[in-house]
Amino acid sequence: MTAQRKRLNDARQASQSLAHDLRLALMTQQLHVVFQPKVCAHNHQIVGAEVLLRWQHPVEGLIPADRWVSLAESHNLMRPLTVWLVDKVIHYLKNAGDAALPLSINVSPTILDGTFALHIIKTLSCANIAPHLLEIEITEAAPVTNMTNLANAVRLLQSKGLKVYLDDFGTGYSTMQYLVDVPVDGVKMDKSFVQQAPLIPAARLILGSLIELAHEIGVTVVCEGVETLEQLALVKRLGGEVIQGFLTGKPMSPEDFALSIDAPALPLFPEVAPDLYKVHAS
Secondary structure (H helix, E strand, O other): OOHHHHHHHHHHHHHHHHHHHHHHHHHOOOEEEEEEEEEEOOOOOEEEEEEEEEEEEOOOEEEOHHHHHHHHHHOOOHHHHHHHHHHHHHHHHHHHHHHOOOEEEEEOOOOOOHHHHHHHHHHHHHHOOOHHHEEEEEOOOOOOOOHHHHHHHHHHHHHOOOEEEEEEEOOOOOHHHHHHHOOOOEEEEOHHHHHHOOOOHHHHHHHHHHHHHHHHOOOEEEEEOOOOHHHHHHHHHHOOOEEEOOOOOOOEOHHHHHHHHHOOOOOOOOOOOHHHHHOOOO
């Protein structure tokens, strides 16, 4: 066996082993969720959160999402993982009662069809949860094979009161085609544009153009990956409506998120000077 073939074989076996472990994780309480706050760009109030799935492997510890998401896609695990996530979020919303804020979850377009949309709707109804409290973020971890089915599923969800967002806008397989074919309620600007915009003119122009395009077609703009005051200032000047990132809140436990909601106000960014919002205007 050549060295290259051995490396390929070892990588294949490692991938299969990790996929097997991921199946076990669903049954052995290795999965948990964290919440990352979403904040209004204008008044800095928390308006919701993105719910992120975490895998705590008993041997390897915390497994980064970029190691297992593609495995979940290729081993038909994305649907059961997302069903688990939906159940977890709805359980939290039920316990939160009147204090609940909208929570968003990532859903792969490979599983978002009419059947899965009906499952979400039925689960919300059985738990007596207002549909607007669960938001869907369509990821682009894999290309869409049937855009019509995806669009119909989105319309079904929206008809029941759920909002649907396009995640990582500007970087995926068919971002612009999504806007033509799928009636999303909002877009999430990819963090790569947000973080490079204050430093690289081309990234700044792209971010500004994407935000302007989103506003022209009437959808909400969420800017993720905001980590510095300079990024915040630029995002606000360009018209971002909701911000998400380490500057406004790192991923936290559901319990800590509940406490942050109960706080009277977030003491965010008092040091931001008015002229900072004009950064890199030229």
